[in-house]
Amino acid sequence: MHKHDIKADDSCCSHSHQHEQSHDHDGEHDHDHGDASAFKTYLPSIFSLLFLLVGIALDYFKISFFEQPIRLIWYLLAYIPVAYPVLKEAFFTITRGEIFTEFLLMGLATIGALALGEYPEAVAVMLFYTVGELFQGAAVSGAKKNIKALLDVRPETANVFRDGRFITVKPKEVSIGETIQLKVGDKSALDGVLLSDSASFNTAALTGESTPRTVKKGEEVLAGMLNLDKVVDVKVTKEFADSALSRILEMVQSATSRKAKTELFIRKFAKIYTPIVFFLAVALIILPYFFVADYQFKTWLYRSLVFLVISCPCALVISIPLGYFGGIGAGSANGILFKGSSFLDTIAQIKTVVMDKTGTLTHGVFNVKTIQTSLQEDEFFKYLASAETKSTHPIAKAIVAYHNQGAIFDVAELTEIAGHGLTAVINNRKVAVGNTKLLRKLNVAYPKAIDEEVETTVVMAIDNQFVGYVIIADEIKKDAKYAIDELHLLGVTQIVMLSGDKTAITEKVAKELGLDKAYGDLLPEDKVARLEKLKSQKNLIAFAGDGINDAPVLALSDLGIAMGAMGSDVAIETADVVIQNDQPSKIATAIKIGRATKRVVYQNIGLAFGVKAIVLILGAGGLATMWEAVFADVGVAFLAILNAIRIQKMKF
Incomplete structure (x- = not known):
């Protein structure tokens, strides 16, 4: 460019x-x-x-x-x-x-x-x-x-491993599957996955956030991210023209x-x-x-x-x-990419803002929120993490991450029961981990108050005895409440949340944030139907989302807002405005700029x-x-x- x-x-x-x-x-x-x-x-x-x-x-x-x-x-x-x-x-x-x-x-x-x-x-x-x-x-x-x-963050060279050594080439000459090396202070020229055990990166070029981000082996490294602490290797997954940074520059x-x-x-x-x-x-x-x-x-x-x-x-x-x-x-200076001047006109007239929940108003990352157990907490989590360590489910990952690479037991006879959880023999004891339906199936008594819990609950029984549970919740973003308040102050008459999450959780988040309306248990086609119903009220509608399933709604809205330069490719391509740092309060900023x-x-x-x-x-x-x-x-x-x-x- x-x-x-x-x-x-x-x-x-x-x-x-x-x-x-x-x-x-x-x-x-x-x-x-x-x-x-x-x-x-x-x-x-x-x-x-x-x-x-x-x-x-x-x-x-x-x-x-x-x-x-x-x-x-x-x-x-x-x-x-x-x-x-x-x-x-x-x-x-x-x-x-x-x-x-x-x-x-x-x-x-x-x-x-x-x-x-x-x-x-x-x-x-x-x-x-x-x-x-x-x-x-x-x-x-x-x-x-x-x-x-933005141009200053685009690296001009990449160190690629060829013929037994690292050589310096132009980023566009690097192919998918090749390995590039990042020294301390180097910016990644291409998107890829980390081959080294872990690394710390400054992501300010992509998100505007100065707080370092820790990336572990197998996790994504994006073009423009600055390596902070040690020499690391990255396996390239996208060509230079398709990198996150190139997409941003193309938008500009x-x-x-x-x-x-x-x-x-x-x-x-x-x-x-x-x-x-x-x-x-x-x-x-x-x-x-x-x-x-x-x-x-x-x-x-x-x-x-x-x-x-x-x-x-x-x-x-x-x-x-x-x-x-x-x-x-002004938008770029505030971490907001307008894909054209026409969208400045449109956003200035917005009176209805519709938002996705996960990844937009919440972080989209599950965290352990509450722990209740009759065992010592360390022992309880040792059994729980041992059972979940083989699973790729986001909830299982949250439990293992909370255990923070602590010691685990050997697991034998692991059996998954679809829609319920799993059973296994751990430390010569029969362990069951899952939802309350699993305990009912195994005839294990548990406190009935757990069934009233709105958030996701993971229960555990050892040798057919209930020993405790954890509550896993998606955390609301720090500026989400401020974002909703600002939008109301700007005269946005209707703020609606559409989510595929459970209705009870959706309504709880909506009440906490002060949203006007909220709808849960929605499939992508249900979100489209809801948006069409809102459009029939003749107001200009902005929709903010970050996932692939949000792309149809982004396209249908009068103004599509993608949350985060590191969000789904499809969402970013479909949107008219991209919020680089995932902060929902930037939606209000974008309206002010418009x-x-x-x-x-x-x-x-x-x-x-x-x-x-x-x-x-x-x-x-x-x-x-x-x-x-x-x-x-x-x-x-x-x-x-x-x-x-x-x-x-x-x-x-």
């Missing part, structure tokens, strides 16, 4: 970026211009400004030598450095069939002003227009900053190509508006000849040129895409149209000079750009 793939707009107002884009090279990181390069970019404008100011001073003090042709030559020297790129672009756009552009408007207006002897005005218009373009470039660079930071790359309706309207409007303005300017020269008694061509030509400068649509075609681009950048972007865009539209309408009327009536025209065009563009880049500075 290169710098020219991420741009605020591809309108004709971007001539200052075309030179910049030509310096990008494949496979290289993008770097900002150094001080010398930046100075070189601004040098023509500085030169023109100095000549303009000296020329105005010479005019003001009526210096004797400052007469024609010296005066014309002086102002031409001030005009050419800033006018040449604009006139050149006007020529090229005409050869491409795009006649009515702001380059042509600016060229005609300033050349006309020179012909009328209004030299300072001609130079000032072109100078401030060029400065506006440079300012736009600086604003776009600022908006890119957060997005481009394509984000600016998906335009919002407002942005698309302004582009279409500018294409119609510019030729209309041109012909109105021509009419302003011709028509007064038939209606004005003391018609003077020079006067009406000047008014026409003022009209051209005022009516240039630059403020709109620069600031509106820049506003949306700023919103996407609404702030919409406000800024509408403010810019109102500012541009309001000021231009007033000055157009004044210009046509001869009450506005070229200086007012400069403010109406470049000044409004400046203000609109400043307003647009505010989004980058806002705290959400």
